[in-house]
Amino acid sequence: MHEASIALATIEAIKELERKEKIKAEKVFIEIGQGSGVNISALSFCLNQITEAENLSIKFHLTDVPIEGYCKKCDEKFTLKSLTSVCPKCESLSFEIISGCELNIKEIEGEEIEGKGSISDT
Numbered sequence: 001m002h003e004a005s006i007a008l009a010t011i012e013a014i015k016e017l018e019r020k021e022k023i024k025a026e027k028v029f030i031e032i033g034q035g036s037g038v039n040i041s042a043l044s045f046c047l048n049q050i051t052e053a054e055n056l057s058i059k060f061h062l063t064d065v066p067i068e069g070y071c072k073k074c075d076e077k078f079t080l081k082s083l084t085s086v087c088p089k090c091e092s093l094s095f096e097i098i099s100g101c102e103l104n105i106k107e108i109e110g111e112e113i114e115g116k117g118s119i120s121d122t
């Protein structure tokens with residue numbers, strides 16, 4: 001299952017950030033592009049399965065972000081319902097998808113593990 005491996009990778013990324021920032025994640029906000037092919041409810045299910053199995057107390061907030069494309073010819077941005085390589089306005093092929101295919105951990109809210117407000121980036 002596609003979403004299961006994404007969920008595992010996401011949890012790994014969160015753990016990495018926890019170590020780096022010395023926090024214990026409580027809320028994690030994730031943005032999922034509509035063009036990424038990821039099913040939000042399936043991903044949410046997988047994430048909850050892992051947190052339950054690993055006894056993590058993380059709440060996930062998943063939001064989908066629309067697909068956006070940019071046409072070099074029109075010099076305009078478009079919001080799309082599905083992936084395309086053609087400008088919806090002038091049908092030019094100088095059309096690029098600029099967002100909506102990604103999966104981003106946007107924000108992590110959590111408690112600092114040690115000290116207060118002493119974040120060093122060493």
Ligand SMILES: [Zn+2]
Nearest residue numbers: 071074087090
């Ligand atoms: Zn165009």
